[in-house]
Amino acid sequence: xxxxxxxxxxxxxxxxxxxxxxxxxxxxxxxxxxxxxxxxxxxxxxxxxxxxxxxxxxxxxxxxxxxxxxxxxxxxxxxxxxxxxxxxxxxxxxxxxxxxxxxxxxxxxxxxxxxxxxxxxxxxxxxxxxxxxxxxxxxxxxxxxxxxxxxxxxxxxxxxxxxxxxxxxxxxxxxxxxxxxxxxxxxxxxxxxxxxxxxxxxxxxxxxxxxxxxxxxxxxxxxxxxxxxxxxxxxxxxxxxxxxxxxxxxxxxxxxxxxxxxxxxxxxxxxxxxxxxxxxxxxxxxxxxxxxxxxxxxxxxxxxxxxxxxxxxxxxxxxxxxxxxxxxxxxxxxxxxxxxxxxx
Numbered sequence: 445x446x447x448x449x450x451x452x453x454x455x456x457x458x459x460x461x462x463x464x465x466x467x468x469x470x471x472x473x474x475x476x477x478x479x480x481x482x483x484x485x486x487x488x489x490x491x492x493x494x495x496x497x498x499x500x501x502x503x504x505x506x507x508x509x510x511x512x513x514x515x516x517x518x519x520x521x522x523x524x525x526x527x528x529x530x531x532x533x534x535x536x537x538x539x540x541x542x543x544x545x546x547x548x549x550x551x552x553x554x555x556x557x558x559x560x561x562x563x564x565x566x567x568x569x570x571x572x573x574x575x576x577x578x579x580x581x582x583x584x585x586x587x588x589x590x591x592x593x594x595x596x597x598x599x600x601x602x603x604x605x606x607x608x609x610x611x612x613x614x615x616x617x618x619x620x621x622x623x624x625x626x627x628x629x630x631x632x633x634x635x636x637x638x639x640x641x642x643x644x645x646x647x648x649x650x651x652x653x654x655x656x657x658x659x660x661x662x663x664x665x666x667x668x669x670x671x672x673x674x675x676x677x678x679x680x681x682x683x684x685x686x687x688x689x690x691x692x693x694x695x696x697x698x699x700x701x702x703x704x705x706x707x708x709x710x711x712x713x714x715x716x717x718x719x720x721x722x723x724x725x726x727x728x729x730x731x732x733x734x735x736x737x738x739x740x741x742x743x744x745x746x747x748x749x750x751x752x753x754x755x756x757x758x759x760x761x762x763x764x765x766x767x768x769x770x771x772x773x774x775x776x777x778x779x780x781x782x783x784x785x786x787x788x
Contacts, residue, residue, distance in 0.1 A: 478738035560614035585626035595661035641684035712755035
């Protein structure tokens, strides 16, 4: 059951190139804890495209690959087909680790996909991914983003999967294999993550995309109400100390959704302004040591360049202490995904 992000539309490199910013704090070490690699109709984002973004001027020390249903095996048992993605990304990571492509270490850790609703049958599948990754397979994302409104993209066919018996039987094997769990849910489902964290305190859980508040579709025009609902849910999640939060991938709602009023790409000021209330709340509730910035490229690339995205994150963290910045940009990700020493 692939659970990768929904993505449509070609990235317009020429359009992105119309707007540039000077890199701020270029020496600040960054671990990009969430990006994809894929080749899809209208969208190629493979190692060359990633390398071009990594050379944007920010100090990207390492990256973490996030599963996206890419390069699955075309045959063999269905439950093992996602091994193709791990094998593909391991090859990219090995190329990067050679040092021949610059100082950044791409795909230093891998977040893969295994269908945890298989229950106890997941054990040999997890073992196969770990063996195929040359030690880089450190987490599973089994996305359960679901909402009753037909306008909201769903990654699963039904609600409530995190509480199902078969899922939880499979989930038990994560801690046995020293794997973290990436959770992609919408904000009305955050309570389900809290229940999971309470029942499995030994398993690290990383909530994707600020907990994905639904700001469009059925909630268009309800931004203040959604923020209040989201904050209540995140406040209830925060006491579970095995939970971390990725900061990124929120929509920036404007007169034209993807482009500025003058037709230009989004600026770092645009992004930071839209994300500020959510960022401030997460750092207040979870602390910087449990929060980490993500790029979510190439999905985010529909709206801004890689250079601008990280400038926006630096705007958000401008008032943070040196230790807090270190956590937000690299330290939290390095700990949560067990990166080798020296990469953060």
